[in-house]
Amino acid sequence: MTITVLDSYTAMRATLTAPLAERPDLLRRMLEPTAGMYRYFPGTPDLVQLHHMGGGFRADRAVDGALAGLEALHDAQAWDRIEAAMKAALMVQLDATPDIRVPDIQVMIVLGDHADPHFMDVGLGMSGNGGISGYIWLAFWPSPENLARLEATAVHELNHNLRYSNVRWDPETVTVGEHVVSEGLADAFARHRYGDLGYTRIGVPSLHDNAVYDKVIGGLGIRGMQNFAAYVHGDAIAARFGGTPVGLPTGAGYAVGNRLVDAYLAHTGQQAPDALLVDSADVIELAIK
Structure with a gap:
């Protein structure tokens, strides 16, 4: 059982600094390791479209401030913090329920779209999906409130992942x-x-x-x-x-x-x-x- 926090920072930086026409394909390659979280969707879902619907940064048009937002998330050590929080939380959970099934988990952290009023005003600049066994997806805009909650948000989604690796949905x-x-x-x-x-x-x-x-x-x-x-x-x-x-x-x-x-x-x-x-x-x- 392993928790792998994918290096999406490097891939997102490459995407956001590439020519606009190349960005969707670069984003699609970044998202491919977590395609399995959509395995219950009919047909073959478009990973970029799902990323956009979930509040992820836009790859189909330029958005002022997106790169600065990514760097703020990186400067806050989001990847390291989330990995450490999940691994520590897993140990706490296993102390309480040592016989549960724990899958290998792929964790995708993405920059949220601060130009999307729904994501920012309704969702408060954060979103997560941890209900599909083996995959966790987290989107953040790096506001102070969201940066303070990086660990808690990740652990919330880990709880879903562990529950629905053992309870049928x-x-x-x-x-x-x-x-x-x-x-x-x-x-x-x-x-x-x-x-x-x-x-x-x-x-x-x-x-x-x-x-x-x-x-x-x-x-x-x-x-x-x-x-x-x-x-x-x-x-x-x-x-x-x-x-x-x-x-x-x-x-x-x-x-x-x-x-x-x-x-x-x-x-x-x-x-x-x-x-x-x-x-x-x-x-x-x-x-x-």
């Missing part, structure tokens, strides 16, 4: 409840390591909003990934990816997931690493009694 039958609880578990693990920096930023504004809590709780039984993005990510992010708004703010499911998992941990006396593989139905049952 079926896109057709998975529930809102499973996804919401998984976000709460990942934040709880990140908070176990880094305190309040472990809260996913988009969920913080709704942490104590009881109307948001009640609406998400009412949707916990909805099945099928295609049906529930807004309950987890909120209307604006769901709409970005073709989902249906339901009247929820950005990060609603993260806020509710934290409340559910905190209630579960308090009830059971467990720490976050102990709960990695807990059945989401058990969390919900105990938390909302």
Whole structure:
């Protein structure tokens, strides 16, 4: 079991300093080692298009300040910090759950697109995907808030990767409840390591909003990934990816997931690493009694 943080800095710098016409192919070559994270997509997805949709820097047009942003991320030692954080967190997790399956994990760090209002204003300049076993994708714009959370964000995604290397996720039958609880578990693990920096930023504004809590709780039984993005990510992010708004703010499911998992941990006396593989139905049952 190895965690490999890919040298995307060198590849991104080469991409951003190349003639514009050459940049998409250079970016595609950089992304190729993590193509397996899209293995459940129909057909052969375009890696550059998916990179752009996820908030990664543009390779199809020049964006002022992108190279400076990359250097700021590099100067903050993002690659070294994330690698160290993930390896230390893995040891903590294995102390609690020594028999879990741990895949070899490829970690791709990319510069976010600071010219994309959705990425910067809705997503607060950061995004991650760790739910596909063996792959973690992280996008950052190097604001002070995001640089402070590099380790916590990476550890959140590591928690997802370890959970879904051992717990089956079926896109057709998975529930809102499973996804919401998984976000709460990942934040709880990140908070176990880094305190309040472990809260996913988009969920913080709704942490104590009881109307948001009640609406998400009412949707916990909805099945099928295609049906529930807004309950987890909120209307604006769901709409970005073709989902249906339901009247929820950005990060609603993260806020509710934290409340559910905190209630579960308090009830059971467990720490976050102990709960990695807990059945989401058990969390919900105990938390909302």
